[in-house]
Amino acid sequence: MSSTTPPRPIDVTAIFPQLAPMARTATRLHPRPGAPSPHDSSVGGPLLWPADEPWPYCDGPHEWDGLNEVLSPADIRLQREIRAAVAARRAGGTHPPHHTPEERALEERISAGQPWPEGPVAMLPVAQLFARDVPLLKAPGNADADLLQVLWCPFDHPDHPRTALYWRSSATISDSLAVQPAPPALQFPGYLPEPCLLTPEEVTEYPNPLELSKDDQQQLKDPTRWRQAGSGWDDAYGVAADEFYRNLLSTAPGWKAGGWTRWGLTDPMPRRCSTCGTDMDPLLTIASREWNSSTTSWIPLEDQADAISSPASAQPSHPTLLDLARGYDLQLHMCPASPEHPHLELIQ
Ligand SMILES: [Zn+2]
Ligand SMILES: [Zn+2]
Incomplete structure (x- = not known):
């Protein structure tokens, strides 16, 4: 299986040669629901965890906000199964009620929730990436490291899960931990990633327009420059030519390693290491969605038919079923000087 990003409609460096030195490689991870083993690169799969190493727990604070019930991982999975079955019946045109009585009873039992957890919470595997699949992954100063594992505590700290x-x-x-601890509950169902296998693909990215110089930003807004590109240019963007650059040519949507920071919730801000002050690099983007209505040009060729025909519950744009900060992404940045320096979590 593979995932292929369609070629970009324009080689942006042919029109704006000053962008050429800013080209960066990103690896789109293209998660797809599956059954990963501890030896696979995955999202939400079991980790290759040393059997003799303690599993990480989060000490909190985990303070109940009183706003919603918390659910166990098993109940979230059951709820997803029921909702997928109901959506399939609805899409298939069967008459209501679309829930069976058993499903309705289960939904009621699940929605009553679980007790708010007391004490430390087992962290949850979010992603595991082997360098054989994502060659650009490198731990600074540790040439032997070929595996990155990301876990999170599925409670807000204070606005999003805390990652390790x-x-x-x-x-x-040599000996991988067979039974991996799980948290008793998650603050939100959208903090439980569906197990996914990856089909990594390298693409070229350029900075968000707001990270360019004022002069370059002005040039990007000039449709006469873009018209020189010929048929790849879409004149519907004539009144906002820099949006064409932002949506189609700068950063890829969805899960990715490396590349450029995506901005959307805020304007760009400095990302400096809290230990040594070095500018930090994008490491891993944990995405709520693989694309949205402004980034459809990045839909892999293999997904285009499903992206049009699938019901909302089975959209290939939402393979992990994650939902962070109402549809945003959590972008982890690391200090290039040392993997020991704390990483940075950025919601955008
Ligand atoms: Zn926590
Ligand atoms: Zn540092």
Whole structure:
């Protein structure tokens, strides 16, 4: 299986040669629901975790906001199964009621929730990436590390889950932990990633327009420059030519490693290491969606038919079923000087 981003409609460096030195490689991860093993790169799959190493727990604080019930991982999965079955009946045109009586009873039992957890919470596997699948992954100063593992505590700290990163040499793990602890509950169902396999693909990215100089930003807004590109240019963007650049040519949507920071919730801000002050690099983008209505040009060729025909509940744009901060992304940045320096979590 593979995922292929359609070629960009324009080689942006042919019109704006000053962008050429800013080209960066990003690896789109293209998560797809599956059954990953601890030896696969995955989202939401089991980790290759040393059997003799303690599993990480989060000490909180986890303070109940009184706004919603918390659900167990098993109940979230059951709720997803029921909702997928109901959506399939609805899409198939069967008459209501679309829930069976058993499903309705289960939904009621699930929605009553679980007790708010007392004490430390087991962290949840979010992603595991092997360098053989994502070659651009490198732990600064640790040439042996070929495996990045990301876990999170599925409670807000204070606005999103708190992440923990582990770099490992996979060759040193002879005995992998068979039974991996799980949190008793999650603050939101959207914090539980569906197990997914990855079909990584390298693409070229350029900075968000707001990270360019004022002069370059002005040039990007000039449709006469873009018209020189010929048929690849879409004149519907004539009144906002820089949007053409932003949506189609700068940063890829969805899960990715490396590349440029995506901005959307706020304007760009400095991302400096809290230990040494070095500018930090984008490491991993954990995305709520693989694309949205402004980034459809990035839909992989293999997904285009499903993206048109699938019901909302089975959209290939939402394979992980994650939902962060109402549809935004959590972008992890790391200090290029040392993997020991704390990473940065950015919601955009
Ligand atoms: Zn926590
Ligand atoms: Zn640093």
